[in-house]
Amino acid sequence: LFRSIVEKGEQVFIVSRQSQRLKELWFEHYPEADFTNLEFIEASLSEGFILTNSQFIFHLITDSEIFGWERPQPRTRQRKTADTPESLYADLQTGDYVVHVDHGIGRFAGLIQRQLDGHEREYLTVEYDRGDILYVPVHQADRLTRYVGADGGKPSLDNLGGQAWAETKSKVKEAVQKVAEDLLDLYARRQVVEGFAFAQDTQWQKELEDSFPYVETEDQKRAIIDIKRDMERPRPMDRLLCGDVGYGKTEVALRAAFKAVMSGKQVAVLVPTTVLAQQHFETFSQRLAAFPVKVEMLSRFRTPREQTEILHKLAIGEVDIIIGTHRLISSDVHFKDLGLVVIDEEQRFGVTHKEHLKKLRTEVDVLTLTATPIPRTLYMALTGVRDISNLNTPPEERLPIITHVGPYSPRLVRQAILRELERGGQIFFVHNRVQTIEAMKQHLQKLVPEATVDIGHGQMNENQLSNVMHRFNTGEIDILLSTTIIESGLDIPNANTLIVDRADTFGLAQLYQLRGRVGRGAMRAYAYFFRHNKMSPTQDGQQRLEVIAENTQLGAGYSIAMRDLEIRGAGELLGTRQHGYIQSVGFHLYTRMLADAVRRIRMLMKDNLNIDVSSILLPSNFNLPLSMPVNVELPLAVGIPATYISDSDLRLRLYRRMADLRDETELDALGSEFRDRFGPMPEMLQNLLYQMRVKLRAEKIGLTSVNWESGQILLKYQQASETSEMKRLPDLPNGVRGGKSAYWVTISKDEVWTIKLLDVLAQLGDKPQTRNYENVIQTIRGE
Incomplete structure (x- = not known):
C-alpha cells in the first residue's frame, strides 16, 4: 500500500514512535528505492490524514494506521486531585495529639492572634499537662508534628518545662543510633563490593521502549533514567520504586529487566502471590515477544515436572527472566549468571525470606517495587541508605474511582x-x-x-x-x-x-x-x-x-498511608524492637531523629567505607551537617491575616508548608504563588516571608537564634568550636562585632535594619571558614 502511494509521487510522512525501525524495514524490502517524497519522523500523533488539491496529495500516516495503536489523549476536563501543594500536609484538628521537638507531647488547641511588643502575631497553641499552654510562632510550625504512636493508642501529655522529655529523647537517640548503624552497615558493604556494570542501552532497548502503548509520565521517565544509571555503575544497585497502584511500576521494572538481559545476565522477579506471578508472566511475555528473550514462571501453577525442567534451564542459562513466588528463594533454585532481582511488595514476604533478600543486596542489583507510600520523614531517613524513586503522577487518561x-x-x-x-x-x-x-x-x-x-x-x-x-x-x-x-x-x-x-x-x-x-x-x-x-x-x-x-482522588495513597499509621500505629513499619521508642516520642520525631543519625554517620563514613559503623560514637552535641532549629524574634507583625485567607485550616497548612521550606528559591516561588492564588500580599505576610528568609540564611551558617535586643540584632551560634573560628575572621562585615558565642549587628540611623540584616547574613554565609566540618570530624575521629 505504502509503495503504491509513494510510486505515484504523492508526498508521504510516516510519523511513528518506531520511525527508525520502520525506515530500516522499508529499505530492507526496497533497497534500490530512492524516493524523495517519503519521510520518516520520530513522534507520536493520535491519527493520520490525507490532504488533497489540484496540485498535490499529502499523506500523514501514524502508528494508529500502521499498528492499530492510538496515543492516549489527555483529558481536558478538570480532575479532582491533590491540586495544591499544601494539601499534602495532613490537617491538624483542634484536640489532635502533637509532638513539639523541644517540649514533648501535647494537644493542639488551634491558632490564636496575640500582641507582642505592639506587633500582631499568629501562634499555634499547644496544651500540656496541668493546663499549661505553649505558644508556637508560625515560622516554627516545623517543630510540631502530629503524634502517631506504635499501636494507635492515646499518649499521656508531658509537663511543660519538665526534665522527663529530655530524658526520653536521650534514650530514643541511643536506640536510633543502633538502627542507623544496622542500615549503614549494609550500605557500606554494598559500596565496597565490586558489582557488575551493565552495558549502555542497545537499539533493541529503544525499540522495546518505543513499543510501550502509553505515554510515560515524567516520574516514570525520571525513575527509568535513575535505575539505568545505577545499573551502569560497578556497584550493586539497591533502589526502591514507590508508586501508587496503577502508576506504571511494572513497565519500569520490565525495562530494567530487559536491560539486564541485553548484558547477558539473568533476572529474577519475585512476587508475593501465584496470581500476580501469572499476571507478570503474561505481561512480560507479551511485551518481550518480539525479542529473543526467554521468560518463564515458577509457582504452584506449574506441575512438579514443569518446575524441574524450568530449574534445569535456569541453571544452564536457557531462561533469561524467571518470575515466581517465594519458591524462587528455595535452595534448589540455581542461576547460571544472576544480575538483577526485582522484588514486588517486599513487606508481604516473611522474616526468613527477607533475610535472604537482605543477603542478595550485597551481591546483585536489586529493584524493589511497592505501592505503599513512604511517610515523608521515613523517606528522609531511608534516602541516606537506599536510593528511592517515586511515581507520583497518574497516567494521563486515568479517572478517579x-x-x-x-x-x-x-x-x-x-x-x-x-x-x-x-x-x-x-x-x-x-x-x-x-x-x-x-x-x-x-x-x-x-x-x-x-x-x-x-x-x-x-x-x-x-x-x-x-x-x-x-x-x-x-x-x-x-x-x-x-x-x-x-x-x-x-x-x-x-x-x-x-x-x-x-x-x-x-x-x-x-x-x-x-x-x-x-x-x-x-x-x-x-x-x-x-x-x-x-x-x-x-x-x-x-x-x-x-x-x-x-x-x-488520584494519588490518594500518601494520605491513606498516613491515616493507616494513625489508626494502626507505626510499630509494624519499623519493627517490634522499636515499638516502645516510637510510642514515647511519636513516629515522625522518631524518624526525623533516625534521619539525623544516618546523615551524621554518613559524614564520618564519607572517606572510609571500611570503617566499623558500630564503633562510631557520636557526641551528644554533634549535629553536623544538620542545622539546629533557628529561633527568630524580630520587631515585626507576622502572619497570614484572616482578612486575606479566612479559612483557618488552610492557613495552618500553609504555615506548616512554609516552615518546611529549605531554600530561598522555594520561598520566592511560594511568594509568587500567594500573589497568583490570593492576590497582593498584606504587610503581615510580607513580614512573615522576610522572617522565613532570615531563618533560612541563619540555618545555612549555623545560627541558633536571631533576636532584636536594645536596638541591636544578636546572632547566636550553635557550637563554641565554630564560634571561635568565626570571631577571628579578619574581615567582619561593617557594623558587626564578634563575641564569645555571638555576633552583634549595630544599626546606624541611616540604615534600614531589614536590609542590613540580610546583607550581613549573606556575607557571613560566603565565608568558607564559617562551617569547618572537616576539623570537627577529624577531632571526633581522634585524628
Missing part, C-alpha cells in the same frame, strides 16, 4: 453489576471467607441470573485457579468471586466495578489495594465497600471505611 460505602444492599449490588455488564465490562466481587464463598456464589447467581459467576481463592488447586483466572482474563466470566488473592498488582482493564463484602473487616491498605484493581484504563470505575447490614462495625473498622470514602 467513584466510591460507595454503606450497609450491604442486594438491590444496589444488582444495579452495579448490571450497569457494568451493559457497557461490556466485568466485576470483581471480594468475599474473604472460603467457608461461605459457595453460598455467596449461589446468592449472586440468584440475584443476577444474567451474569456468569465463578470462584477463585488460594485454597483451590493450581489448575483450577489458573483456569478461572484465565477465563476471567479472556472475558468468559462476568463476575470473579474471590478472596483477597486479587489484592496485589492484578491488571485486567475490562474489570471496572469492585464490590467488597464486609469491608469493615479489612485493613485500610488492603482496601486501597483492592480499589486499585479497577479504574486502570480510561473507563470510569466504581468501588462498593459494604459492611454488615445489621451489625455495627468496630470503631477502627468504621474509621477505615470513612478514610477510604474520603480519599477518592
Whole structure:
C-alpha cells in the first residue's frame, strides 16, 4: 500500500514512535528505492490524514494506521486531585495529639492572634499537662508534628518545662543510633563490593521502549533514567520504586529487566502471590515477544515436572527472566549468571525470606517495587541508605474511582453489576471467607441470573485457579468471586466495578489495594465497600471505611498511608524492637531523629567505607551537617491575616508548608504563588516571608537564634568550636562585632535594619571558614 502511494509521487510522512525501525524495514524490502517524497519522523500523533488539491496529495500516516495503536489523549476536563501543594500536609484538628521537638507531647488547641511588643502575631497553641499552654510562632510550625504512636493508642501529655522529655529523647537517640548503624552497615558493604556494570542501552532497548502503548509520565521517565544509571555503575544497585497502584511500576521494572538481559545476565522477579506471578508472566511475555528473550514462571501453577525442567534451564542459562513466588528463594533454585532481582511488595514476604533478600543486596542489583507510600520523614531517613524513586503522577487518561460505602444492599449490588455488564465490562466481587464463598456464589447467581459467576481463592488447586483466572482474563466470566488473592498488582482493564463484602473487616491498605484493581484504563470505575447490614462495625473498622470514602482522588495513597499509621500505629513499619521508642516520642520525631543519625554517620563514613559503623560514637552535641532549629524574634507583625485567607485550616497548612521550606528559591516561588492564588500580599505576610528568609540564611551558617535586643540584632551560634573560628575572621562585615558565642549587628540611623540584616547574613554565609566540618570530624575521629 505504502509503495503504491509513494510510486505515484504523492508526498508521504510516516510519523511513528518506531520511525527508525520502520525506515530500516522499508529499505530492507526496497533497497534500490530512492524516493524523495517519503519521510520518516520520530513522534507520536493520535491519527493520520490525507490532504488533497489540484496540485498535490499529502499523506500523514501514524502508528494508529500502521499498528492499530492510538496515543492516549489527555483529558481536558478538570480532575479532582491533590491540586495544591499544601494539601499534602495532613490537617491538624483542634484536640489532635502533637509532638513539639523541644517540649514533648501535647494537644493542639488551634491558632490564636496575640500582641507582642505592639506587633500582631499568629501562634499555634499547644496544651500540656496541668493546663499549661505553649505558644508556637508560625515560622516554627516545623517543630510540631502530629503524634502517631506504635499501636494507635492515646499518649499521656508531658509537663511543660519538665526534665522527663529530655530524658526520653536521650534514650530514643541511643536506640536510633543502633538502627542507623544496622542500615549503614549494609550500605557500606554494598559500596565496597565490586558489582557488575551493565552495558549502555542497545537499539533493541529503544525499540522495546518505543513499543510501550502509553505515554510515560515524567516520574516514570525520571525513575527509568535513575535505575539505568545505577545499573551502569560497578556497584550493586539497591533502589526502591514507590508508586501508587496503577502508576506504571511494572513497565519500569520490565525495562530494567530487559536491560539486564541485553548484558547477558539473568533476572529474577519475585512476587508475593501465584496470581500476580501469572499476571507478570503474561505481561512480560507479551511485551518481550518480539525479542529473543526467554521468560518463564515458577509457582504452584506449574506441575512438579514443569518446575524441574524450568530449574534445569535456569541453571544452564536457557531462561533469561524467571518470575515466581517465594519458591524462587528455595535452595534448589540455581542461576547460571544472576544480575538483577526485582522484588514486588517486599513487606508481604516473611522474616526468613527477607533475610535472604537482605543477603542478595550485597551481591546483585536489586529493584524493589511497592505501592505503599513512604511517610515523608521515613523517606528522609531511608534516602541516606537506599536510593528511592517515586511515581507520583497518574497516567494521563486515568479517572478517579467513584466510591460507595454503606450497609450491604442486594438491590444496589444488582444495579452495579448490571450497569457494568451493559457497557461490556466485568466485576470483581471480594468475599474473604472460603467457608461461605459457595453460598455467596449461589446468592449472586440468584440475584443476577444474567451474569456468569465463578470462584477463585488460594485454597483451590493450581489448575483450577489458573483456569478461572484465565477465563476471567479472556472475558468468559462476568463476575470473579474471590478472596483477597486479587489484592496485589492484578491488571485486567475490562474489570471496572469492585464490590467488597464486609469491608469493615479489612485493613485500610488492603482496601486501597483492592480499589486499585479497577479504574486502570480510561473507563470510569466504581468501588462498593459494604459492611454488615445489621451489625455495627468496630470503631477502627468504621474509621477505615470513612478514610477510604474520603480519599477518592488520584494519588490518594500518601494520605491513606498516613491515616493507616494513625489508626494502626507505626510499630509494624519499623519493627517490634522499636515499638516502645516510637510510642514515647511519636513516629515522625522518631524518624526525623533516625534521619539525623544516618546523615551524621554518613559524614564520618564519607572517606572510609571500611570503617566499623558500630564503633562510631557520636557526641551528644554533634549535629553536623544538620542545622539546629533557628529561633527568630524580630520587631515585626507576622502572619497570614484572616482578612486575606479566612479559612483557618488552610492557613495552618500553609504555615506548616512554609516552615518546611529549605531554600530561598522555594520561598520566592511560594511568594509568587500567594500573589497568583490570593492576590497582593498584606504587610503581615510580607513580614512573615522576610522572617522565613532570615531563618533560612541563619540555618545555612549555623545560627541558633536571631533576636532584636536594645536596638541591636544578636546572632547566636550553635557550637563554641565554630564560634571561635568565626570571631577571628579578619574581615567582619561593617557594623558587626564578634563575641564569645555571638555576633552583634549595630544599626546606624541611616540604615534600614531589614536590609542590613540580610546583607550581613549573606556575607557571613560566603565565608568558607564559617562551617569547618572537616576539623570537627577529624577531632571526633581522634585524628
